[in-house]
Amino acid sequence: MVTGKEKQLRTCTEGHQYYKSSDCPTCPICEAERKPKTGFLYLISAPARRALAGEEISSLEQLSEYSEKEISALHGMGPKAITLLKTVLEENNLYFKTN
Incomplete structure (x- = not known):
C-alpha cells in the first residue's frame, strides 16, 4: 500500500496550529478568516x-x-x-x- 506524506503539525505566524502534508505554507485557519x-x-x-x-x-x-x-x-x-x-x-x- 502506497501512502502519501505524513501530516505535520505546523504553527503559522498568527499562532494557529494545524496539520498539513504538503509543502504549501498557507495556514487553513488564516485562509478561512480572510474569506469574504x-x-x-x-x-x-x-x-x-x-x-x-x-x-x-x-x-x-x-x-x-x-x-x-x-x-x-x-x-x-x-x-x-x-x-x-x-x-x-x-x-x-x-x-x-x-x-
Whole structure:
C-alpha cells in the first residue's frame, strides 16, 4: 500500500496550529478568516482569491479590465473560477476585456 506524506503539525505566524502534508505554507485557519462573507470573491477558491489579490483586483470593474486569457494565466486560477467569474461579470453587465 502506497501512502502519501505524513501530516505535520505546523504553527503559522498568527499562532494557529494545524496539520498539513504538503509543502504549501498557507495556514487553513488564516485562509478561512480572510474569506469574504459576500461578493464575488466569496464564490471562488482561496488560490483564485490570492491570484486576484496578487494583481490587486478587488472589484468586478477592475476584473473587467483584464482579458479572460490574462486571468486564466494567473497561478491558482482554474477553469471553475473562470466560469464563476464570467457568470458574475455578465450578471453585472460587465465582461472580460477582448483582445
